[in-house]
Structure formats: C-alpha cells, structure tokens
Amino acid sequence: MRASHYFMPTLREAPAEAELPSHRLLLRGGFIRKVAAGVYTYLPLGWRVIRKVEQIVREETDRIGGVELFMPALVPQELLDETGRSGLDILFRLKDRHQRPFTLGFTHEEIITDIVRHTVSSYRQMPLLLYQIQTKFRDEPRPRGGVIRAREFIMYDAYSFDTDADALETMYQKLRVAYVRMFQRMGLPTLIVDAEAGAIGGGSNEEFMIIAPGGEDRVLQCDRSGYAANAERCELPDPQLTPPPIEGVPPAEQVATPNARTVEEVCAFLNTTPDRLVKTLLMRVDGKPVAALVRGDRELNPYKLMHALGGESVEMLDAETIQQLTGAPVGFAGPVGLPPDLPVYADYEIRGLQDFITGANAADAHLIHVCWGRDFPEPLWADLRVAQAGDPSPRHPEGVLREVRGIEVGHIFQLGVKYSQAMGALFTDAAGNQKPIIMGCYGLGVSRCLAAIVEAHHDEDGIRFPITVAPFEAILILVNPEDHDQRAAAEQLYEALQAHGVEVLYDDRDERSGVKFKDADLIGVPIQVVVGRTVKDGQVEVRLRADKTPEKLPLTDAAAQIAARVRALKAAYQPSN
RNA sequence: CGGGGCGUGGCGCAGUAUGGUUAGCGCGCCUGCUUUGGGUGCAGGAGGUCCCCGGUUCGAGUCCGGGCGCCCCGACCA
Numbered sequence: 001m002r003a004s005h006y007f008m009p010t011l012r013e014a015p016a017e018a019e020l021p022s023h024r025l026l027l028r029g030g031f032i033r034k035v036a037a038g039v040y041t042y043l044p045l046g047w048r049v050i051r052k053v054e055q056i057v058r059e060e061t062d063r064i065g066g067v068e069l070f071m072p073a074l075v076p077q078e079l080l081d082e083t084g085r086s087g088l089d090i091l092f093r094l095k096d097r098h099q100r101p102f103t104l105g106f107t108h109e110e111i112i113t114d115i116v117r118h119t120v121s122s123y124r125q126m127p128l129l130l131y132q133i134q135t136k137f138r139d140e141p142r143p144r145g146g147v148i149r150a151r152e153f154i155m156y157d158a159y160s161f162d163t164d165a166d167a168l169e170t171m172y173q174k175l176r177v178a179y180v181r182m183f184q185r186m187g188l189p190t191l192i193v194d195a196e197a198g199a200i201g202g203g204s205n206e207e208f209m210i211i212a213p214g215g216e217d218r219v220l221q222c223d224r225s226g227y228a229a230n231a232e233r234c235e236l237p238d239p240q241l242t243p244p245p246i247e248g249v250p251p252a253e254q255v256a257t258p259n260a261r262t263v264e265e266v267c268a269f270l271n272t273t274p275d276r277l278v279k280t281l282l283m284r285v286d287g288k289p290v291a292a293l294v295r296g297d298r299e300l301n302p303y304k305l306m307h308a309l310g311g312e313s314v315e316m317l318d319a320e321t322i323q324q325l326t327g328a329p330v331g332f333a334g335p336v337g338l339p340p341d342l343p344v345y346a347d348y349e350i351r352g353l354q355d356f357i358t359g360a361n362a363a364d365a366h367l368i369h370v371c372w373g374r375d376f377p378e379p380l381w382a383d384l385r386v387a388q389a390g391d392p393s394p395r396h397p398e399g400v401l402r403e404v405r406g407i408e409v410g411h412i413f414q415l416g417v418k419y420s421q422a423m424g425a426l427f428t429d430a431a432g433n434q435k436p437i438i439m440g441c442y443g444l445g446v447s448r449c450l451a452a453i454v455e456a457h458h459d460e461d462g463i464r465f466p467i468t469v470a471p472f473e474a475i476l477i478l479v480n481p482e483d484h485d486q487r488a489a490a491e492q493l494y495e496a497l498q499a500h501g502v503e504v505l506y507d508d509r510d511e512r513s514g515v516k517f518k519d520a521d522l523i524g525v526p527i528q529v530v531v532g533r534t535v536k537d538g539q540v541e542v543r544l545r546a547d548k549t550p551e552k553l554p555l556t557d558a559a560a561q562i563a564a565r566v567r568a569l570k571a572a573y574q575p576s577n
Numbered sequence: 578c579g580g581g582g583c584g585u586g587g588c589g590c591a592g593u594a595u596g597g598u599u600a601g602c603g604c605g606c607c608u609g610c611u612u613u614g615g616g617u618g619c620a621g622g623a624g625g626u627c628c629c630c631g632g633u634u635c636g637a638g639u640c641c642g643g644g645c646g647c648c649c650c651g652a653c654c655a
Binding site: 009011012013014015016017018019034036037085088089090106107109138140141142144149197216411413441443477479480481482483511512513514515516517518519521530532533541 | 578583587588589590604605612613614615616617646647648649650651652653654655
C-alpha cells in the first residue's frame with residue numbers, strides 16, 4: 001500500500017476528549033473517529049487491526065470445531081420476552097412501520113436458542129458450537145475510553161449445545177484453551193479470573209483480563225496461590241472468629257442520633273469508629289426481602305448475598321418497603337426488632353464482634369451495646385462483604401490479596417439450561433427422554449481488543465503493535481522523495497517486499513523525513529525499513545519499532561531478509577500448546 | 578441517575594470576570610520559494626451560524642432562562 005494513496009489521517013495533537021493512552025493514540029494515529037458518544041468509525045488502519053483480530057478468533061474457533069454463522073442485529077422484542085430480558089434498560093429499541101417492537105441485538109442467546117430449538121431435536125446432533133462476529137448495541141449508561149466501552153461495538157460470540165453437564169464442561173475447557181491461544185496470538189497477556197455471571201446467569205464463568213492501569217475492573221490476586229477473581233466475585237475465607245463474651249456488656253440502649261444516617265455521620269455523632277458499627281442493609285433476593293449485616297467500615301457484596309440464598313437476582317429494597325419492615329425511614333435500620341420471618345444474614349466478621357452500634361429501627365435513633373444472640377437471634381453466617389486489597393486469600397492460609405486493574409476482553413459462561421428451558425429448546429436422548437439442551441456462551445470483545453492491545457503495547461512515541469495484529473507488518477520509509485536514487489531503490493524494494501508476501505506500507509508521501517518517522521512510530525508498524533542516504537552504499541536500514549536499533553542490509557537481499565524477519569517475529573506469538 | 582468540567586475554523590487553545598472596532602494565536606490546509614535522516618524556514622492565502630432556541634440591551638462569543646451535545650469520577654455494566 002502506498003501511503004500517498006492511502007487514508008491515514010494522523011493528528012499531531014490528540015483531541016482533548018481522550019484521556020486513556022489507547023484512546024489518544026487510536027485517535028491520533030488515525031485508527032478511529034468518533035461519530036457520537038460510544039459510536040466510532042474504524043478508519044482503514046483500525047479496520048485492518050480489527051480484521052486481523054477477527055481472523056485469529058475465527059481460526060482458533062474453527063480449530064475446535066466451531067461453525068460460523070451470522071445473526072441479525074434487528075431482534076424482535078418478543079424473543080426477549082421469552083426469557084424476561086426485554087425490559088433491560090441498555091436495550092436500544094425501535095419500531096417498524098407496523099409498530100412492531102424491535103431491539104438492536106445486545107447479545108444473541110435468544111436468537112441462537114430460537115434457531116436451535118427448531119433444528120436440533122436429537123442427542124445425535126450434538127455437541128454443537130456455533131459462533132459469529134457481529135456488531136452489538138448496548139445503550140451503556142456511560143460509554144468510556146473510546147472503543148473500550150462503546151455503545152456500538154464488534155463482538156465475537158459463540159454458543160455451545162450439549163447433552164449433559166460433563167459434555168458442557170469438556171466444551172467449556174476447549175473454548176478456554178482456544179481463548180488462551182487467541183490472546184497469545186494477539187500478544188495480549190491475559191489473566192483468567194473468576195467472575196460474576198450477572199443477569200446472564202448460569203453456572204461457573206471466567207473472565208479474561210488484560211492488566212492495565214486504565215482498566216475498568218478491579219481484580220484481586222492471591223500472592224501465594226493462583227487464585228484471581230474479579231473484585232465483585234472474589235471470595236473471602238471464614239476467619240473463624242471467636243465471639244467475645246457478652247457478660248458485662250451493658251443492656252442495649254437507644255440513643256438519639258438526629259439526621260445521622262450514614263456510617264460517617266453516626267460515628268461523628270457518637271464519637272466512635274466505623275468498625276464499631278454494624279450496617280443493616282435491606283435487600284430483595286428473587287423478590288423476597290432479606291436483611292444483611294456487615295461491619296460499618298465494610299461494603300456489602302450483593303451478589304454474595306444472592307448466592308448465599310441460592311437466588312438469581314438481587315436489588316436494594318425501595319424506601320417504602322424499608323419503612324414498612326422497620327417502621328423507620330431509610331438510614332436507621334437495625335437487626336433488633338425486625339419481623340421474625342425476615343431472614344437475617346451476617347458477614348463472618350460480625351461473629352467476632354459484640355457490643356456494637358446499629359440502627360434502632362426508629363427515626364433519628366441508634367442502639368448501642370447491641371449483641372447478637374442476646375438482643376436479636378444469631379444470624380445466618382456467610383461471606384458477604386466486598387473483598388479488597390490486603391484481605392486474606394480464600395485459597396491459601398498465608399496468602400494475601402493484592403489488587404490490579406483489568407480490561408475484560410473475554411467472558412466465558414456455562415449457562416446450563418437457563419435459556420433452553422425458558423425457550424423450550426429440548427432434545428431427545430438415547431433413552432428417548434426429552435431434556436433441555438445444556439448451553440454455554442462465550443464472548444470476546446473484538447473492538448475492545450483493539451484498545452486493549454494498544455493499552456498493553458505503547459510508549460511515549462506511539463503504538464508498538466505485535467506483528468500478528470499490526471495494520472501492516474513493515475513500513476517502508478522513503479526519506480527523500482526528490483532523490484532519484486532513493487526513490488528508485490524504494491520503489492524496487494516495495495515491489496520485492498510485496499513479492500515476498502510482506503504486508504508493507506510504503507511511505508512515498510512528499511513529506512519531510514521527520515513527519516514520516518513520527519507517523520511510523522505513532523501507528524506502530526513493527527518493522528521500519530528506511531531508504532535514505534545509505535542507498536549510495538547499496539544499503540537500507542531495518543529496525544524494529546520496539547527497540548529502534550538500526551541494522552544495515554544490502555538492498556539486493558533486503559526483501560528476503562525482511563520477510564524472514566516477519567516470519568521470526570510472528571513465530572514468537574505462536575501458541576505452544 | 579448523582580458529582581465535576583467543557584462546547585469558539587479540521588486539531589489544540591485564548592478571548593467571557595467588567596457586553597462595544599473587522600473574533601485572535603499555534604498546528605494543519607492551499608500557492609510560491611526554501612529545506613530533505615526525527616513534525617524545516619520565509620512570504621502570501623483560504624477557512625467561523627463563537628452548540629441551539631429564546632430573552633435583556635442601542636449593541637451579546639461575553640449577561641439571563643431553557644435545551645442539546647461531549648468528557649471525567651461515582652452508581653450501573655450480559
């Protein structure tokens with residue numbers, strides 16, 4: 001490709017709106033342009049990277065028996081009604097000319113399940129792995145970081161169909177290995193972490209994280225075992241605390257705390273510290289109210305409460321219901337005097353605490369000297385609080401959790417029968433019994449990978465693409481287009497490189513060399529070939545974007561040697577397994 | 578949805594407090610010359626509904642009201 005005929009509008013200064021390195025560099029390098037918040041055009045350079053990422057995930061899925069198809073972006077709302085997902089607030093909605101409601105596809109479990117329920121009816125047709133690479137639409141509350149979190153984005157989504165849990169496990173592990181290979185080939189160092197399934201539901205699931213300071217997710221890692229988890233999922237061990245004696249603790253006493261609702265306000269008012277308080281959070285799990293107790297300086301992890309009850313959904317109770325249950329406005333709930341049929345769960349930590357402060361279930365009042373087992377029945381103990389850096393590891397007795405930021409580039413789920421049951425996707429097994437199909441789903445953010453790759457591979461001068469996903473493998477820089485010898489040599493080398501199968505961008509633009517060098521560094525093509533003053537000695541210079549050490553090659557043999565260099569660089573990204 | 582910030586040629590910004598010539602600067606763009614191994618220099622030139630609507634005023638980029646858009650933090654996040 002000749003740069004003089006290409007479209008790569010680089011910018012000297014990054015638009016003010018961009019903060020993350022990947023966002024800035026992708027805008028400056030002419031890879032993407034914003035059309036609206038979270039809506040981007042992929043310019044030619046960006047599109048080439050996207051295509052390479054797509055090709056890698058395609059090859060790796062095909063390798064394990066996946067079959068590609070393509071589903072519509074226009075999804076009839078009634079399909080989502082079947083699984084209860086039509087009310088989600090991130091859905092883009094529209095109506096056709098007959099006022100029939102549609103949504104723009106945000107993920108495709110319902111569509112694929114609809115197809116499969118009409119076509120798969122026998123165990124003989126499974127295992128089955130279908131996938132697509134397609135545009136997804138999610139009206140995110142807050143798009144962020146360019147293509148890291150966009151409202152329209154490119155996603156790879158695969159769906160598996162099996163006859164039993166063991167077969168799903170086998171399939172899941174195949175996908176897991178395929179994902180590891182995909183990210184290896186992209187040059188993305190990933191960490192696999194336990195994750196929360198969210199509204200997609202199902203059994204075990206894991207996320208593939210790129211560790212980067214700009215990441216949105218908190219990841220906790222045990223420093224002794226291999227355990228790593230998304231902070232919203234991360235387990236904590238039961239510290240097996242011994243309850244302190246309650247003899248000698250004065251009786252619980254109600255004290256006035258006017259307008260002190262938050263932990264900070266109560267502490268300030270009663271002149272104490274948050275670890276002496278026990279927060280009472282009133283939640284709704286699968287529609288039923290439940291109380292959860294955590295120490296005042298801790299945060300409740302609602303998913304943990306949900307799992308403790310074996311539920312599938314969790315939300316905070318509304319103010320009105322709280323008033324009904326406690327007889328007090330929001331901010332003064334406590335465990336003493338709650339309705340006897342209301343389940344009360346408490347974090348393990350509370351077991352080691354007595355003589356604490358709680359809400360009084362009365363407006364503008366708290367209770368002091370509260371003891372569990374005395375003032376209210378012993379609660380159900382569970383791991384309920386949000387894990388944070390410094391907490392003990394759930395997997396190693398001496399392990400400590402440390403925190404890093406991550407960009408989620410992939411998420412794989414064992415769905416089980418959640419969708420097949422709801423939508424009636426049944427099959428007949430060898431014994432003639434009808435059963436729901438066992439499903440898995442596997443997502444990978446293709447356009448997010450573009451950002452993640454840049455986030456993981458850049459320096460102060462620009463991007464340093466791994467050669468496997470670089471828009472071009474080599475850039476040929478003609479230093480002085482006015483110099484006939486240089487131009488002739490560059491033209492000849494350009495032809496030769498193409499003949500050797502090298503993807504080369506030939507910067508033949510009528511620009512000063514400084515502009516070309518800056519642009520080459522910015523767009524991150526891994527091999528830079530400089531045709532300049534050394535031409536008079538029959539030589540060109542070759543250097544890697546990554547280290548810049550120049551090496552002189554004879555013009556006559558340069559193309560072959562560069563092609564060999566390309567192969568060598570690519571080999572480093574070839575998965576070993 | 579809560580908090581903070583922003584909206585002025587393609588990009589980065591100044592001007593807005595205290596309303597007043599023709600709205601300015603750098604980069605980029607066009608023309609000519611110059612230069613040719615890290616965003617060259619000189620000269621000339623083009624390019625603007627100052628986000629939109631309404632109001633105040635003799636006069637609004639600037640003041641007032643409303644709206645829209647964008648960014649960051651949080652909430653949320655399949």
